[in-house]
Amino acid sequence: MPPILELRKLVKHYPGQQAVREISLAIPRGSFFSLLGPSGCGKTTTLRLIAGFEQPTSGEVLLNGEIVNHRKPYERNVSTVFQNYALFPHLTARANVEFGLKRHRATDIDRRVREALELVGLTGKESRRPAQLSGGERQRVALARSLVLQPDVLLLDEPLAALDPKLRKQMRVELKAMQRHAGVTFLLVTHDQQEALSMSDGLAVMNEGRIEQVGSPEGVYLRPSTRFVASFLGAVNWISGAGIRPESVRLLAPGDDTPDRHVRGVVSGSVFLGDCVQVQVRLSGEVDAVAQLPRGAALFQPGDAVQFTWSAADEITFL
Amino acid sequence: MKLRTCFLLPAWLAMALLFAVPFVIVLAYSFLTRGVYGGMVPPWTTESYRRLFDALYLAILGRSFAMALAATALCLLLAFPAALFISRAARHRNLYLQLVMLPFWTSFLVRTYAWIFLLRDTGLFNTILLSLGIIHSPLPLLYNDGAVLLGLVYGYLPFMVLPIYATLERLDPALAEAAADLGARPLTTVWHIVVPLSRPGIVAGSVLVFIPCLGAYLTPALLGGGRTVMVGNLVQNQFTTARGWPFGAAVSIALMALVTLVLVVFLRRESEPLA
Numbered sequence: 001m002p003p004i005l006e007l008r009k010l011v012k013h014y015p016g017q018q019a020v021r022e023i024s025l026a027i028p029r030g031s032f033f034s035l036l037g038p039s040g041c042g043k044t045t046t047l048r049l050i051a052g053f054e055q056p057t058s059g060e061v062l063l064n065g066e067i068v069n070h071r072k073p074y075e076r077n078v079s080t081v082f083q084n085y086a087l088f089p090h091l092t093a094r095a096n097v098e099f100g101l102k103r104h105r106a107t108d109i110d111r112r113v114r115e116a117l118e119l120v121g122l123t124g125k126e127s128r129r130p131a132q133l134s135g136g137e138r139q140r141v142a143l144a145r146s147l148v149l150q151p152d153v154l155l156l157d158e159p160l161a162a163l164d165p166k167l168r169k170q171m172r173v174e175l176k177a178m179q180r181h182a183g184v185t186f187l188l189v190t191h192d193q194q195e196a197l198s199m200s201d202g203l204a205v206m207n208e209g210r211i212e213q214v215g216s217p218e219g220v221y222l223r224p225s226t227r228f229v230a231s232f233l234g235a236v237n238w239i240s241g242a243g244i245r246p247e248s249v250r251l252l253a254p255g256d257d258t259p260d261r262h263v264r265g266v267v268s269g270s271v272f273l274g275d276c277v278q279v280q281v282r283l284s285g286e287v288d289a290v291a292q293l294p295r296g297a298a299l300f301q302p303g304d305a306v307q308f309t310w311s312a313a314d315e316i317t318f319l
Numbered sequence: 320m321k322l323r324t325c326f327l328l329p330a331w332l333a334m335a336l337l338f339a340v341p342f343v344i345v346l347a348y349s350f351l352t353r354g355v356y357g358g359m360v361p362p363w364t365t366e367s368y369r370r371l372f373d374a375l376y377l378a379i380l381g382r383s384f385a386m387a388l389a390a391t392a393l394c395l396l397l398a399f400p401a402a403l404f405i406s407r408a409a410r411h412r413n414l415y416l417q418l419v420m421l422p423f424w425t426s427f428l429v430r431t432y433a434w435i436f437l438l439r440d441t442g443l444f445n446t447i448l449l450s451l452g453i454i455h456s457p458l459p460l461l462y463n464d465g466a467v468l469l470g471l472v473y474g475y476l477p478f479m480v481l482p483i484y485a486t487l488e489r490l491d492p493a494l495a496e497a498a499a500d501l502g503a504r505p506l507t508t509v510w511h512i513v514v515p516l517s518r519p520g521i522v523a524g525s526v527l528v529f530i531p532c533l534g535a536y537l538t539p540a541l542l543g544g545g546r547t548v549m550v551g552n553l554v555q556n557q558f559t560t561a562r563g564w565p566f567g568a569a570v571s572i573a574l575m576a577l578v579t580l581v582l583v584v585f586l587r588r589e590s591e592p593l594a
Contacts, residue, residue: 051496051500052499053496053499073496073500074500074503074504078500079500080496080500082493082496082497084491084493086491086494086497087497088494088498088512088516089516090515099498099501099503099511100502103501103502103504103507146501149501149502
C-alpha cells in the first residue's frame with residue numbers, strides 16, 4: 001500500500017522568497033507525524049500546499065498514491081484544524097460539525113455528529129455558538145468538525161498555540177489519544193519541540209524551506225544529523241566540536257576521579273526550576289556551559305571550581 | 320460645563336435648528352387648514368391625515384414602497400458580488416473603491432439628467448439600436464417606472480456596496496478556506512458562510528438605500544415623466560402647484576412615521592445578539 005501522503009520535490013516560490021525548497025516526504029498511514037521548525041521555515045506553507053489552499057511552483061502532492069496537485073481543497077480528502085480554529089461564528093457547535101457532512105451529502109448525519117462530539121468530549125454543548133465556548137472547547141469543535149469527515153489526513157496548524165500552558169499539556173495527551181481512537185493520520189505543524197517530541201510517531205525538522213532530518217522523536221533528539229536540529233530540539237553545550245545536552249552533564253568536585261570526559265570550570269550561577277536545577281559553568285577557554293542537575297544533587301555555589309563531566313556515549317557528533 | 324460636553328454643543332445646535340425646529344413646524348402645519356389662496360390658517364384639524372387614506376394616496380404610498388423595495392433588492396443583487404470581488408482582489412482594491420465612489424464627484428442632478436440623454440427617443444441607446452437595425456422605432460426607455468427604478472438603483476448603489484465591502488473586508492479569510500476544506504464549493508461557501516456573516520453590512524446598506532429611495536423626489540421627477548410617481552413628488556406637488564401645505568406636511572409626517580416604524584421593527588430583529 002502506498003503511503004497515505006507523499007510529497008515529491010515540492011517547491012513553493014513567492015515573489016522574493018522561496019518558502020519551500022524541494023521537500024520530499026512520505027507519511028505512513030495511521031501515524032501521528034509532525035513538521036517541526038522555527039517560524040518562517042516553510043512548515044505552514046507545506047501544510048497549505050497539502051490542503052490545496054496554495055499551488056506548488058513545482059513538485060507533487062500524492063494522497064493514497066494519487067497526484068492531487070490539480071484538485072481543489074473541496075475535492076481533497078484532507079481536513080485542516082486551523083491555528084485560530086476558523087469556526088463559523090454564526091453556527092452552533094453541532095452545525096459547525098454538520099457542515100462538512102452536509103456538503104458531502106452524508107447519510108446518518110445525526111449519529112456521526114454525536115459520535116464526533118463524544119470523541120472530543122463536547123457532549124452537552126452542541127447548541128452553543130463559538131463565542132460561548134472556551135478556547136479549549138473551540139478547539140474541540142474544530143477537531144470534531146474535521147474528524148467527523150474521516151479524512152485521509154488531518155492537518156493541524158499549531159493547534160495548541162492559542163491555549164494556556166496547562167491546557168496545552170493536557171491536550172497533547174488527548175490529541176494523541178484521539179488520533180489513536182479515530183485511526184486517522186495526523187500531520188501536525190508546530191514550532192514547539194516538546195509538543196512534537198511528546199506526540200509524534202515520526203517527525204521532520206524543517207529549516208529555511210528544507211527538511212533537515214526525518215526520524216522518530218528519540219532518533220532526532222538523540223542522534224540529530226545537523227547542528228541546527230540538535231540546537232532546535234533542546235539546549236546543547238558545544239565543547240570542542242561535540243554536543244552535550246545539559247541533562248547528560250554531571251558536576252564533580254575538582255579532586256574526584258572519573259573515567260568520563262571532563263573539563264575544568266567555575267560555577268557562575270544557578271537557576272532553580274522546581275523539578276531540576278540549572279547550573280551555569282564557565283569552562284576554561286571562556287566557554288559558558290549549562291548543566292541540568294536533579295534537585296537533590298550536591299549544590300554548588302558561584303565561584304566553586306568543578307569538573308564538567310559527561311560520558312562519551314552521550315555526545316552528539318556529526319560525521 | 321465640562322469640556323467634553325462643549326464638543327457636542329455644535330452638533331446639538333445643528334440638530335435643534337435644522338431638525339427639531341423644522342420638524343415641529345411641519346408637524347404644526349399638518350394640523351392646520353388650507354387657506355383659500357394657499358398657505359395655512361386655523362382651525363386645527365386632523366383632516367389632512369384622514370385624507371391620506373384616500374385610495375389615490377394610499378396607492379402612491381404603496382407604489383413608493385414597492386419601488387423602494389425593488390430598488391433595494393436590485394442594489395443588493397448588484398452590490399454583493401461587486402463588494403465580494405473588491406474585498407478579495409489581491410491588488411488595486413483602493414482603485415476599485417474609488418471607482419465605486421466616482422459618481423459622487425459630480426452632482427446628483429447632473430448625473431440624473433445624463434440618464435435622460437441616454438434613455439430618450441433620440442438618446443444614445445435608441446440611436447445605437449436604430450442604426451444597427453436591431454429595432455425600427457425607438458424603445459420607450461424614458462418616463463416610466465423602469466426608468467425611475469434604474470435611476471434609483473444607479474444613484475444609491477454605492478451606499479449598498481460600501482457597507483457590504485466593509486464587513487466582507489473584515490471577514491477572516493480562513494473561514495472561507497475552512498468551508499472549502501470541509502467540502503463546500505465556492506458558491507456554497509458564499510451562500511452558507513459569507514452571506515450570513517456579512518449580514519450587518521447587508522442590513523446597513525439596505526437601510527441606507529431603502530430610506531432615501533422611499534422619499535426620492537428628484538429621480539422620479541426627472542425620469543418618471545412628470546406624473547406623480549412616488550410620495551416625494553406628492554409632497555413637492557402639495558407644497559408648490561397644489562398649494563396644499565397642510566396635506567403636504569401630513570404626507571411628510573406619515574412618511575417619516577412609516578420609515579421609523581420599519582426601522583424599529585427591522586433593526587430590533589437584527590440587533591438580537593448572536594447568542
